Amino acid sequence: MDLTTLVLFQLLNGLVWGLVIALIALGLALIFGIMEVINVAHGSLYMLGAVLAWYVFGVTESFAAAVLIAPVAVGALSMGMERVVLRPVENEKVLTIIATTGVMLVLQHSVLATFGGAVQRVPSPLPGAVKILGIHYPVYRLAVAAASVAAIAALWLFLSRTRYGLWLRAVRQDGKMATALGIPVGRVYMLAVGLGGLLAGLGGVLAAPIVVVQYQMGFDILATVFIVVVIGGFGSLFGAAATAVLLGMTEGLITVVATPTWARITSLAIMGAILLARPDGIFRRRAIAR
Amino acid sequence: MTAGVVLLALVLLPAALSRFGRFFAAEIFTWALYAMGFNICFGMTGMLSFGHAAFFASGAYGATFAVLYLVRDPWVALAAAVVAATALATLVGFFAVRVVSHSFVIITITFSLVLLLLAHSQKDVTGGDDGLLFPPLALVAGAGPSLATPLVSYYVALAVLVAAYTLLRRLSRSPLGLVFQAVRDSERRATLAGYDVQRYRWLAFVLSGSVAGLAGGVYAITHAQVNAQLFDVTVSVDAVIWTLIGGAGSVLGPAVGAALVLAFTHAVSGWIVYTQIPVGILLILIVIFWPRGLSGVWRSWPAS
Numbered sequence: 001m002d003l004t005t006l007v008l009f010q011l012l013n014g015l016v017w018g019l020v021i022a023l024i025a026l027g028l029a030l031i032f033g034i035m036e037v038i039n040v041a042h043g044s045l046y047m048l049g050a051v052l053a054w055y056v057f058g059v060t061e062s063f064a065a066a067v068l069i070a071p072v073a074v075g076a077l078s079m080g081m082e083r084v085v086l087r088p089v090e091n092e093k094v095l096t097i098i099a100t101t102g103v104m105l106v107l108q109h110s111v112l113a114t115f116g117g118a119v120q121r122v123p124s125p126l127p128g129a130v131k132i133l134g135i136h137y138p139v140y141r142l143a144v145a146a147a148s149v150a151a152i153a154a155l156w157l158f159l160s161r162t163r164y165g166l167w168l169r170a171v172r173q174d175g176k177m178a179t180a181l182g183i184p185v186g187r188v189y190m191l192a193v194g195l196g197g198l199l200a201g202l203g204g205v206l207a208a209p210i211v212v213v214q215y216q217m218g219f220d221i222l223a224t225v226f227i228v229v230v231i232g233g234f235g236s237l238f239g240a241a242a243t244a245v246l247l248g249m250t251e252g253l254i255t256v257v258a259t260p261t262w263a264r265i266t267s268l269a270i271m272g273a274i275l276l277a278r279p280d281g282i283f284r285r286r287a288i289a290r
Numbered sequence: 291m292t293a294g295v296v297l298l299a300l301v302l303l304p305a306a307l308s309r310f311g312r313f314f315a316a317e318i319f320t321w322a323l324y325a326m327g328f329n330i331c332f333g334m335t336g337m338l339s340f341g342h343a344a345f346f347a348s349g350a351y352g353a354t355f356a357v358l359y360l361v362r363d364p365w366v367a368l369a370a371a372v373v374a375a376t377a378l379a380t381l382v383g384f385f386a387v388r389v390v391s392h393s394f395v396i397i398t399i400t401f402s403l404v405l406l407l408l409a410h411s412q413k414d415v416t417g418g419d420d421g422l423l424f425p426p427l428a429l430v431a432g433a434g435p436s437l438a439t440p441l442v443s444y445y446v447a448l449a450v451l452v453a454a455y456t457l458l459r460r461l462s463r464s465p466l467g468l469v470f471q472a473v474r475d476s477e478r479r480a481t482l483a484g485y486d487v488q489r490y491r492w493l494a495f496v497l498s499g500s501v502a503g504l505a506g507g508v509y510a511i512t513h514a515q516v517n518a519q520l521f522d523v524t525v526s527v528d529a530v531i532w533t534l535i536g537g538a539g540s541v542l543g544p545a546v547g548a549a550l551v552l553a554f555t556h557a558v559s560g561w562i563v564y565t566q567i568p569v570g571i572l573l574i575l576i577v578i579f580w581p582r583g584l585s586g587v588w589r590s591w592p593a594s
Contacts, residue, residue, distance in 0.1 A: 038392050038395070038396060040399070085574050085577075085578070088577075088578045089577055089578065093391060093392040094338055094391055094392055094395065095577050097338075097340070097392060097395050098530065098573060098576075098577050099573070099574050099577040099578070101340070101523075101527055101530075101570075101573060102569075102570040102571065102572070102573030102574035102577070103570065103574065104523075104570070105524065105527065105566045105567070105569055105570030105573065106566075106567050106570035106571060106574075108566070109564045109566040109567045109570070110564075110567060112564060113563070113564045113567070219403055219406060219407070219523065220403075220407060222399075222403060223400055223403035223404050223407065226396050226399065226400040226403070227400055229396075230393070230396060230397070230400070234393075259411065260411075261407055261408055261411040261412070264404055264407060265404060265408065268400065268401070268404045271400070272385045275385050275388055275389065275397070276385070276388070279388055279389055279393075
């Protein structure tokens with residue numbers, strides 16, 4: 001491959017991966033924006049999505065079944081987590097970090113106990129490549145990008161066009177006022193965490209055929225989405241999605257000349273620089289910050 | 291008086307212990323030291339770090355590299371451990387202390403996660419999960435009894451722990467320690483009293499990282515091996531749990547917590563293979579039923 005092709009290829013990779021990260025980061029930002037909960041278990045929910053996809057695919061031999069079942073299962077589990085673990089500590093940000101860390105340990109090691117620690121692979125459901133911009137690019141990755149965009153669009157439609165979406169936005173702006181107006185805030189919280197988990201699980205399913213599936217795979221993603229939300233600003237949905245895509249493409253470009261780990265370290269350095277210049281992130285809005 | 295009795299008991303204890311008992315006690319001393327270091331940051335200065343594994347592990351690797359490439363002496367190795375961890379804590383702290391509360395947690399955990407990735411990816415340097423091994427050291431520069439003997443590693447770990455405890459106790463009552471506690475109790479009041487709060491938080495963070503690194507150094511010289519798993523998030527989480535159980539309000543509390551939890555996990559390890567699952571459940575239960583453990587206990591610091 002000559003340099004132009006390589007750069008294009010890595011930029012496309014970065015875009016696809018950035019869109020997957022955007023899904024997962026949106027889930028994290030949604031949960032934080034509405035409940036002020038920092039979900040340390042978010043990486044484990046992504047991991048669970050990927051592991052369930054591998055399992056469902058192994059049983060049914062249908063990737064479509066995995067796409068349908070795994071995210072919903074992860075979302076349902078997240079709703080349970082909200083009810084049991086987060087409800088008692090919902091107003092203490094630091095406490096929720098510790099509680100969700102507990103959830104992370106339980107999830108990760110339950111997967112280790114159930115499915116073992118071996119590295120698993122999911123075969124690509126859409127093998128083959130198409131010629132795009134003069135390079136041969138795997139079809140499945142393009143499908144992943146399309147699916148991510150569709151999911152993000154669906155989330156936006158849900159938030160802006162439905163009654164529950166309106167309630168979510170109301171609670172995000174002012175929880176007390178929302179309660180006073182008769183919005184079932186408890187149910188809205190549960191829905192927010194469920195949606196956040198669903199997005200993380202979907203990210204896991206989509207990523208499963210691209211990456212290796214293993215119980216520790218969530219750490220990598222957790223680091224990435226934390227960098228994304230620190231740069232983008234906590235709770236800013238648009239900021240999280242935009243940062244994820246930009247960061248994904250930056251990392252893609254860097255992998256032209258260095259290993260992915262050094263790309264991640266560059267992201268960390270960018271986060272450090274943003275922290276010095278704008279400790280609240282670049283897209284932070286006051287209404288969410290509070 | 292009480293301290294003297296306890297110290298005497300600890301010095302005489304190996305006589306009553308089996309080979310494994312001595313080794314396990316050295317292990318407990320090592321992690322107790324780590325927890326005490328963590329608590330400079332958490333209990334004394336009020337910053338909840340979720341990334342202290344990075345300092346423990348960098349200390350362990352610093353010591354190992356000193357043994358492999360410099361000189362086969364445990365005390366030089368310990369010095370190298372402190373230097374490595376201090377350097378890393380200075381860097382991470384430079385960024386982390388600019389933010390407080392939940393953002394601080396996020397920054398520290400993010401740094402440690404990236405270092406974990408780095409440690410796993412640079413296998414030729416860190417040895418990855420298999421780690422790095424070196425032949426057990428002799429007590430002083432190639433002479434004296436071997437640190438592979440549990441009795442020797444017991445006394446080395448105990449000596450470092452007692453020395454660090456004495457220093458930390460002094461620190462907690464020194465003017466500097468009082469400033470740390472003032473910063474913890476009220477950032478605004480400390481600022482109004484004329485202290486550069488960010489700078490003191492940074493200093494506390496670096497000191498905390500140094501002690502955690504020293505503990506990592508003790509781990510390296512007593513085990514004669516290190517691996518990338520020392521960077522794992524669970525190592526950071528352990529420090530939090532031990533401190534919550536032992537109490538963040540004193541120098542010794544976290545050490546006691548470490549000893550209790552390690553003894554407990556060892557006792558149940560025969561029945562429960564995946565010990566991190568009960569640990570996670572314990573963490574959730576602490577948060578739900580005893581949240582004040584995270585904010586209230588440090589009011590009991592002896593000073594002020």
